[in-house]
Amino acid sequence: MTRTPAALLYLTIYNPTIRPNSTVDEDNEDAEEQAQILFYTSRDQATSRDKTLRQVGLAKALIHFAETFQTASSYQNVHSQSRRMVMLSPEPNFWIHAAIELAKTLQAQSSKSKSKDKEKAKEASSGDVPAPECLDGSLHDSAIRAHLLRGYEQFKIIHGSFTSILHSQGQQALELQLERFFTIWAWSWDLEADCNLSLDLGPPLHPIYPSILPAIDTFSSHLPEGLEAIVLIPDHVAPSSRYRSLRYPTALARHLMSLSSRSHHEANAKRLPPERPSEGAELPDNSAGPSATADAHASNGFPGATSKAADVRKWGWPGAFLLSRNSGKKSGSTTSLTRSNSPGSLADSSVAPTAQDALDDAISHNSLSSNEPQDEGCPHGDLTPSTNGDMSPCDSGQRKLQSLGVETPRPSRAPSPTLTTSEAMSSSPSVADNCKTSNRVHFTFLNVFLAPGDEPWATCRHSVALLKRDDIAVALISGGDKDRIPNDIEALASQTSQLLEQIDVTLSEDAKRTLDSSLPSATKILQPQDAHLMKSHGYIAGGTGLSSHLDLLYDAKELLEKQPDNVEVFSRGLTPQHWHVVHREDDRGEIYLQVARKETSLSDVDNVVQKLYKGYA
Numbered sequence: 001m002t003r004t005p006a007a008l009l010y011l012t013i014y015n016p017t018i019r020p021n022s023t024v025d026e027d028n029e030d031a032e033e034q035a036q037i038l039f040y041t042s043r044d045q046a047t048s049r050d051k052t053l054r055q056v057g058l059a060k061a062l063i064h065f066a067e068t069f070q071t072a073s074s075y076q077n078v079h080s081q082s083r084r085m086v087m088l089s090p091e092p093n094f095w096i097h098a099a100i101e102l103a104k105t106l107q108a109q110s111s112k113s114k115s116k117d118k119e120k121a122k123e124a125s126s127g128d129v130p131a132p133e134c135l136d137g138s139l140h141d142s143a144i145r146a147h148l149l150r151g152y153e154q155f156k157i158i159h160g161s162f163t164s165i166l167h168s169q170g171q172q173a174l175e176l177q178l179e180r181f182f183t184i185w186a187w188s189w190d191l192e193a194d195c196n197l198s199l200d201l202g203p204p205l206h207p208i209y210p211s212i213l214p215a216i217d218t219f220s221s222h223l224p225e226g227l228e229a230i231v232l233i234p235d236h237v238a239p240s241s242r243y244r245s246l247r248y249p250t251a252l253a254r255h256l257m258s259l260s261s262r263s264h265h266e267a268n269a270k271r272l273p274p275e276r277p278s279e280g281a282e283l284p285d286n287s288a289g290p291s292a293t294a295d296a297h298a299s300n301g302f303p304g305a306t307s308k309a310a311d312v313r314k315w316g317w318p319g320a321f322l323l324s325r326n327s328g329k330k331s332g333s334t335t336s337l338t339r340s341n342s343p344g345s346l347a348d349s350s351v352a353p354t355a356q357d358a359l360d361d362a363i364s365h366n367s368l369s370s371n372e373p374q375d376e377g378c379p380h381g382d383l384t385p386s387t388n389g390d391m392s393p394c395d396s397g398q399r400k401l402q403s404l405g406v407e408t409p410r411p412s413r414a415p416s417p418t419l420t421t422s423e424a425m426s427s428s429p430s431v432a433d434n435c436k437t438s439n440r441v442h443f444t445f446l447n448v449f450l451a452p453g454d455e456p457w458a459t460c461r462h463s464v465a466l467l468k469r470d471d472i473a474v475a476l477i478s479g480g481d482k483d484r485i486p487n488d489i490e491a492l493a494s495q496t497s498q499l500l501e502q503i504d505v506t507l508s509e510d511a512k513r514t515l516d517s518s519l520p521s522a523t524k525i526l527q528p529q530d531a532h533l534m535k536s537h538g539y540i541a542g543g544t545g546l547s548s549h550l551d552l553l554y555d556a557k558e559l560l561e562k563q564p565d566n567v568e569v570f571s572r573g574l575t576p577q578h579w580h581v582v583h584r585e586d587d588r589g590e591i592y593l594q595v596a597r598k599e600t601s602l603s604d605v606d607n608v609v610q611k612l613y614k615g616y617a
Contacts, residue, residue: 002106006138006191009083009099010042013178014056015162017093018171033057038162038171039178041186059087059097077141082134086144090152091457094162098148100191103138139191142554146200147189153251155181160449160459197550197557197592198533203253204540206236208510212503216240219499223476224486231503232260232473237539238503246479250538252448256464259446260473441493443467445485448477465489469500472507528596530608534616536589541616546594553592556582570605579605588613 020035033053040052062085066076074089084100159165159181165174198204206212212231220229220240228246230253231238237253444466449459463485465476474496478485533543546553556569560582570581579595579602591612595605 004104004106004132006103007101008043008186008189008191009101010040010044010047010055011096011098011182011186012037012041012052012056012059013039013094013096013162013182014059015093015095015166016060021171038175039182041183055099056097059085059095063087063095075145077144079136084139084141084144086141086148088145088148088152090149091162096148096152098144100139100144103135103192104132105135106132137551140195140551140554142558143195143200143550144191150199150251150254151182151185153249154185154255156459157249157251157255157448157450160461161451161457163457164449164459195550197546197553198540198543201533201535201540201590201592202250202538203237203257204235205542206233206238207542208506209236209238209541211510212238212506213241215499215502215506217242219495222495223492226479227486228477228479230256230475230477231499232257232475233503233507234261234471239539243477244537244539247453247538248477248479249450252450252477253539255448256466256475260466260468260475441467441497443476443485443489443493443496467493467496467500469497470504472500472503474499530596531594532612533592534589534612535592536616541589543592546592552580553582553594556580557592560584570602581605581609583609585613589616 014037016036018036018038020031030049030053033056034049037052037056040047040056042052062078063076066073076087078085082102082104084102086098086100088096088098090096155177159177162174165177216229216231216238217240220242223229228243228248229240230243235257237257239248239253446464446466447461448464450462451457451459463478465485467474476485476489476492476496529544531544531546533546534541552571552573556571559569560566567585568581568583570579572579576596577598579593579600581593581595582590583593584590591609593605593609593612595608
């Protein structure tokens, strides 16, 4: 029996209220419908305009049909035998529509038949492929909705809301930003692997968060007005009390945590010896000047995607990911084709699979940066992170590398197949010595988009200062009416370093205590362990993790969202007979619990819930 996992068929974003900018014939309804489609990508290598319009038109009709039976809802889904169609409206008049192919199983047909009917026996032995069985239970609607919302919130943090970009820059700029982000995001979506309840509930707080919170609050109290602090630890966050009281979106903490973790992975990769180009690799001629170098790295619309037809196998870079994008205008012909970047086209090519770090760089161009003056552009333009302060010896080293004709790799572009950085550094020993002996600490800066609580779509740019030491980083966010970091922010570098050192010592002591603790008994190891997650004010306060049998918990979560008056939903499975409970209290948070002991009664489950609440009090 072979199983085909669930996969995305196509993803589109449209606004039914948008009208064409130019004058069109009143009878040309296709032109109006096409103007409303802001983004479209399909698994097919090429999709006709008529097919695209039919798919979007079907989504509009399903939404209109559902609204006749209930009040207007921001989320609709339709189940069919082999597909799942999801419509989500994150902002007024904007809809994200995804069509998903369900997982399928194909059972091998037996060649022997015991039927007495000769025709049936002949049909059974003919070797016809049986129809696959679609697994409707392989996906949960709440998990799909949560993943689409996470993708939208990530886009909103990096670029701003759909409404703000449309009003400030226009439809063309919005389409470009959507294509840059959602093309990469859509085809990196693993529908079954990303069904994780812990990701849907919020970013996790560090297990010893109560122990390090006093130090973080003390540091936060000495910050200038308008700056809020949050500590980023691998796979965990530790916000200050003032940060949590202002109710920043959890997507901001998740985004900063991903940037910090990615910079840690990049730092580890830089410690490895760089791979030299193969002997057959063709090195570009740098004698033509800067213009030739710029042409060699020209982008065709996607950060990190070059337009030169180079053999990526000669680069020695396993994360190469090339995409093509049509820069032409929309054609009015009904037989025109819309090129779409899809897994099918990538699988047919010789391009290597996408590395996760390269994927993150392609999605977000707001990565950590070096000291550069900040450009005062439009509020929702193509942002380039900047830093303040004097030039460090490492920065001067980069200037010397450029004078040698070496192109230094950028975060969102493929490494140049020219002379490697380590080789150029060895040719300038003074530069390498200056970088090694430099102990100056500087902040790195980036921009994010935040919105006030009463106007969630009125996003505006805010600056973030990051200071990282080993695996721990501190982020200072400009809050309130101040959207810029103060010019004297470098004066806080020493205090921030002391906070990082103090947290590092606390983490080391906790790790030592964990190692010194006694091992559990064999009885405790063999006994089935309960699993739970504790959610408090948008963050996961703790838990042992939930990795299986999540459908019942997703059902309970969805039921509580539809019925706010309910405080608890519990159920019990058949095989295995586990209890699944979701309990919430306004002041104490929400608990998602799975009890794996068969002999446990419902009263025992309630005792476990109350014991967990006391443990997190």
